Amino acid sequence: DAMVIQNPRYQVTQFGKPVTLSCSQTLNHNVMYWYQQKSSQAPKLLFHYYDKDFNNEADTPDNFQSRRPNTSFCFLDIRSPGLGDAAMYLCATSRAGQVREQYFGPGTRLTVT
Amino acid sequence: QQQVKQSPQSLIVQKGGISIINCAYENTAFDYFPWYQQFPGKGPALLIAIRPDVSEKKEGRFTISFNKSAKQFSLHIMDSQPGDSATYFCAASYSGNTPLVFGKGTRLSVIA
Numbered sequence: 462d463a464m465v466i467q468n469p470r471y472q473v474t475q476f477g478k479p480v481t482l483s484c485s486q487t488l489n490h491n492v493m494y495w496y497q498q499k500s501s502q503a504p505k506l507l508f509h510y511y512d513k514d515f516n517n518e519a520d521t522p523d524n525f526q527s528r529r530p531n532t533s534f535c536f537l538d539i540r541s542p543g544l545g546d547a548a549m550y551l552c553a554t555s556r557a558g559q560v561r562e563q564y565f566g567p568g569t570r571l572t573v574t
Numbered sequence: 575q576q577q578v579k580q581s582p583q584s585l586i587v588q589k590g591g592i593s594i595i596n597c598a599y600e601n602t603a604f605d606y607f608p609w610y611q612q613f614p615g616k617g618p619a620l621l622i623a624i625r626p627d628v629s630e631k632k633e634g635r636f637t638i639s640f641n642k643s644a645k646q647f648s649l650h651i652m653d654s655q656p657g658d659s660a661t662y663f664c665a666a667s668y669s670g671n672t673p674l675v676f677g678k679g680t681r682l683s684v685i686a
Contacts, residue, residue: 465617494673503663503676504618551617562608563674565617 464488465566467552473572474542482537482569484552490564491557493535495527498549498568510535511557539571547573578666580677587684593651595680597664600645604666608674609638609649612661621662622649654684 466485474480484493491512496504508517510529524546526538539546549570553563579598587593597607608623624631624638624647631638637650651658661681665674 501679501681503678506673509673553617562620562623565610565619568615568617570615 465552465554465564467550467566467569469569470567471570471572473574474539475574476544477541480539480542480571482539482550482571484535484537484566485533486552486554486566487533488554488556488564489532490554491532492555493529494553494555494563495525495535495537496551496553497546498551504551507537542571542573544573547571578664578675578677580664580680582680583678584681585683587651587654587682589654589656589684589686591654591684593654593658593682593684594648595662595664595682596646596648597666597677598644598646599666601666601668602645603668604675605669606667607638607640607647608665609636610663610665610676612663612679614660618663651682654682656684656686658682659684 464487468483494509495507497507498504506518507521507525508527524540528536549568551568552566555563581596605626609621610618611621612618622633622636622638624640626642629640635652640647659682661679663679664677667674
């Protein structure tokens with residue numbers, strides 16, 4: 462089945478220790494998104510790629526970076542995680558021209574100790 | 575202008591009843607209004623969506639009602655079941671490569 466895959470599902474990191482979350486997709490969608498979702502809140506868009514064109518949200522902290530080496534993969538790098546970065550991180554994809562129909566992965570729950 | 579206001583924050587409905595969740599928006603440029611369903615520990619899943627050229631869209635037990643003049647849209651879940659217990663998010667966007675704007679979510683509990 463075509464899908465959006467996130468690894469790992471659960472990640473524990475230490476305060477200040479860099480961490481990378483990964484997302485892959487078999488949908489061959491042009492657009493990939495990273496969202497942060499804290500408990501009982503809506504997903505908050507961090508950035509998105511339209512093909513290789515990177516779009517950063519204005520209020521995304523500099524601590525968060527992203528890489529998209531090819532169509533299928535996208536990575537979220539948190540350079541120096543703080544306690545406030547503990548959250549669910551969601552990857553989503555959509556087709557060019559139908560960017561509103563987003564397909565979400567299952568998420569990675571990040572714990573910062 | 576970019577906000578989507580969603581209510582109620584939480585909702586408890588008896589099995590077999592109708593669940594109604596409401597959203598309101600300000601930006602008249604919005605032209606796509608989806609609803610997402612999210613179960614605990616899972617990513618949101620697209621449930622149903624509507625565009626402003628229709629006033630209602632139905633898929634099974636799920637119906638979106640859209641009121642363009644009032645800038646409001648709502649999700650109705652008929653014959654609500656315990657398996658419908660989840661968090662529901664409304665969202666909106668406008669044409670182009672603009673991202674979705676999400677409401678704050680409604681936690682629905684359907685009790686037997």
